[in-house]
Amino acid sequence: MTKNRKNYHHGAxxxxxxxxxxxxxxxxxxxxxxxxxxxxxxxxxxxxxxxHFRDREEIxxxxxxxxxxxxxxxxxxxxxxxxxGDPERVVALGRAYIGFARAEPGVFALMFGHAGHHDxxxxxxxxxxxxxxxxxxxxxEHIGRPPEDPEVNARAYALWCAVHGHCFLxxxxxxxxxxxxxxxxxYLRLVGRSYLP
Amino acid sequence: MTKNRKNYHHGAxxxxxxxxxxxxxxxxxxxxxxxxxxxxxxxxxxxxxxxHFRDREEIxxxxxxxxxxxxxxxxxxxxxxxxxGDPERVVALGRAYIGFARAEPGVFALMFGHAGHHDxxxxxxxxxxxxxxxxxxxxxEHIGRPPEDPEVNARAYALWCAVHGHCFLxxxxxxxxxxxxxxxxxYLRLVGRSYLP
DNA sequence: TTGCCTAAGTTAGCGCTGCTAACATATGTA
DNA sequence: TACATATGTTAGCAGCGCTAACTTAGGCAA
Numbered sequence: 429m430t431k432n433r434k435n436y437h438h439g440a441x442x443x444x445x446x447x448x449x450x451x452x453x454x455x456x457x458x459x460x461x462x463x464x465x466x467x468x469x470x471x472x473x474x475x476x477x478x479x480h481f482r483d484r485e486e487i488x489x490x491x492x493x494x495x496x497x498x499x500x501x502x503x504x505x506x507x508x509x510x511x512x513g514d515p516e517r518v519v520a521l522g523r524a525y526i527g528f529a530r531a532e533p534g535v536f537a538l539m540f541g542h543a544g545h546h547d548x549x550x551x552x553x554x555x556x557x558x559x560x561x562x563x564x565x566x567x568x569e570h571i572g573r574p575p576e577d578p579e580v581n582a583r584a585y586a587l588w589c590a591v592h593g594h595c596f597l598x599x600x601x602x603x604x605x606x607x608x609x610x611x612x613x614x615y616l617r618l619v620g621r622s623y624l625p
Numbered sequence: 626m627t628k629n630r631k632n633y634h635h636g637a638x639x640x641x642x643x644x645x646x647x648x649x650x651x652x653x654x655x656x657x658x659x660x661x662x663x664x665x666x667x668x669x670x671x672x673x674x675x676x677h678f679r680d681r682e683e684i685x686x687x688x689x690x691x692x693x694x695x696x697x698x699x700x701x702x703x704x705x706x707x708x709x710g711d712p713e714r715v716v717a718l719g720r721a722y723i724g725f726a727r728a729e730p731g732v733f734a735l736m737f738g739h740a741g742h743h744d745x746x747x748x749x750x751x752x753x754x755x756x757x758x759x760x761x762x763x764x765x766e767h768i769g770r771p772p773e774d775p776e777v778n779a780r781a782y783a784l785w786c787a788v789h790g791h792c793f794l795x796x797x798x799x800x801x802x803x804x805x806x807x808x809x810x811x812y813l814r815l816v817g818r819s820y821l822p
Numbered sequence: 823t824t825g826c827c828t829a830a831g832t833t834a835g836c837g838c839t840g841c842t843a844a845c846a847t848a849t850g851t852a
Numbered sequence: 853t854a855c856a857t858a859t860g861t862t863a864g865c866a867g868c869g870c871t872a873a874c875t876t877a878g879g880c881a882a
Contacts, residue, residue: 437830437877458738459656464868472831475870479830484869540793541655541738585794586815590783593790596737597782600753618783622819634848634859661839669860672841676859681840 442480444470446490453491453534458541463487488538489549495535496555499528503562512569518624521566522591522616529595536595563588570624583623590619639677641667643687650688650731655738660684685735686746692732693752696725700759709766715821718763719788719813726792733792760785767821780820787816 438444448469452461463484464474481487506524510517529536561575567584568575594615635641645666649658660681661671678684703721707714726733758772764781765772791812 435831435877441830462868473833474868475833475872476831478870537738540797541734582812582815586787586812586819589790589794589812590787591790592793593786593788596789596793597786600737615779615783615786618779622783632848632860638859659839670862671839672843672862673860675841 438470438472438476441470441472441476445477445480445487446494449487449491450495450532450535453538454532455534458534458538489552491535492539493551493555495532495539496552496559498532499525499539500555500559500562502528503559507562507566513572515570515620515624518566518570518587518620519613519616521563522587522619525591526595526598526612529599533599537599540592540596560584560588567624586623587619590623591616635667635669635673638667638669638673642674642677642684643691646684646688647692647729647732650735651729652731655731655735686749688732689736690748690752692729692736693749693756695729696722696736697752697756697759699725700756704759704763710769712767712817712821715763715767715784715817716810716813718760719784719816722788723792723795723809726796730796734796737789737793757781757785764821783820784816787820788813 445463445466448466449461449463451469452465463477466487467474467476470476477487481490502524503521506520507517510520563584564575564580567587568577568580571580571583573580594612598612642660642663645663646658646660648666649662660674663684664671664673667673674684678687699721700718703717704714707717760781761772761777764784765774765777768777768780770777791809795809
């Protein structure tokens with residue numbers, strides 16, 4: 429059963445395990461997966477992961493860190509697609525954030541769902557700060573003030589909260605099934621208009 | 626070990642199990658608890674819960690539903706504490722929401738952290754609609770329009786998102802440890818000012 | 823080339839979990 | 853008072869995370 433591969437050594441088990449866990453999280457939900465199942469997907473015994481990771485928590489950590497990276501790249505790409513000052517730029521940034529949440533709802537929930545969990549880990553905290561720095565820069569260039577300005581800080585944070593909150597409610601189906609909202613596009617523009625006059 | 630109680634029958638096991646699970650979620654986190662541990666807390670065998678609940682999922686469901694109830698009551702109380710039209714009213718509503726998230730971060734994460742999970746359950750969906758109805762009413766009375774007005778709907782949703790998003794970022798420590806934000810009170814007023822001019 | 827050191831797999835097994843089946847006891851009602 | 857039912861028990865199963873001890877393959881020095 430576990431001998432679908434010809435080599436005794438797997439070769440890229442670490443990366444493949446992270447990917448298997450990511451897939452399982454998306455299909456089974458953030459809690460409905462086991463690393464034993466991921467082992468079966470990767471075609472190794474259930475003891476193999478412990479040559480690469482300390483425990484289950486460390487595997488999850490790797491999954492989350494990789495997801496943070498992808499999300500940050502998507503946000504950066506969205507910001508780069510528009511010139512500084514273009515009002516469409518902040519909307520695109522929000523779309524990228526929401527787009528990631530929709531594309532990978534499982535890991536998104538994992539990234540932000542477990543309260544007080546990231547600040548203890550420096551790598552994750554750094555990744556989070558990097559993402560906020562993107563928002564800060566876009567807002568700063570939009571209203572023509574330095575990123576260190578408290579006003580920029582406050583508005584960038586408000587923007588983040590607005591988009592982040594919408595993601596959770598949207599993923600919960602609260603914005604889809606009930607007719608609470610009109611349209612996501614309209615929402616993003618309302619938010620932009622409200623915080624960046 | 627399991628004989629700390631004198632009666633063979635426990636009497637109020639169902640309620641006590643829900644409470645035990647709630648406590649464990651708060652102390653161990655949303656994932657770090659087991660129903661076996663809750664049984665030990667309640668002083669019964671690990672098979673006892675299944676006379677009252679179908680499975681673990683149904684226990685969690687009961688915990689979440691009860692939490693939704695408490696949260697709704699807190700929001701209603703906040704809304705009732707100020708007269709219609711008072712600008713302080715919407716700030717108080719936000720404070721109540723955030724207050725619950727801070728008081729019970731574990732169950733709060735559980736309530737909203739697991740994407741696409743509530744809309745399948747009618748009781749939870751109804752509870753969620755009730756909470757949004759409170760926000761709708763407060764916003765409607767604030768800007769002097771009927772609750773059915775799409776404008777009221779859009780602003781109420783935006784308010785919810787802003788507060789909800791802040792809760793998650795605040796619980797993650799992103800708003801506390803880094804100096805991203807100035808103050809929660811200021812944030813609430815900025816949000817109110819932006820959406821309810 | 824040979825021979826070892828180490829990285830990266832394996833199997834076996836421990837304790838714990840969620841859950842079920844079968845049995846025991848208390849409670850309410852006829 | 854008898855008994856049906858609700859609510860507890862113990863025993864036990866399969867699956868999980870994780871460890872220990874063993875095995876295999878690859879890389880490097882002599």
